[in-house]
Amino acid sequence: MKTTIFALPLILAPLAALAQDLPEIADADGNGTWSLTELQTVYADLTQDAFTAMDVNADGGVDAEELTKAIADGLVPPVAN
Template structure:
């Protein structure tokens, strides 16, 4: 029973990470600069506010890196 619970837990974590990665791929880098602007994020996640975007921008660059975007999605900060 413990092995089954462990397998299910690992499967759930893997699936969650895969879903977050897929969701991050949905956001298009329309200007091709390698980062994601608020407008690019809002094209997929319309409810993302400027405040939430700035909170996800951990390096305060004004745009999100792929890692920052993925982290925001995984944390549930950006809900579709």
């Protein structure tokens, strides 16, 4: 039990950092990923081709991990909240 408690911050810290680095984008349909239309509320010039490149697992939506990678790879710029 103590190992689990001590390990929990090590697991959660990167997730918290990930969430802090992402722009605030509404997930209008509440499905846990962002659609092209949802991302275009922050990235107005985002094209279908760029969205497809961001959607690494090709599930039709961009999740937080994929958006973080897209920002790191320069596909989209970081946005201040």
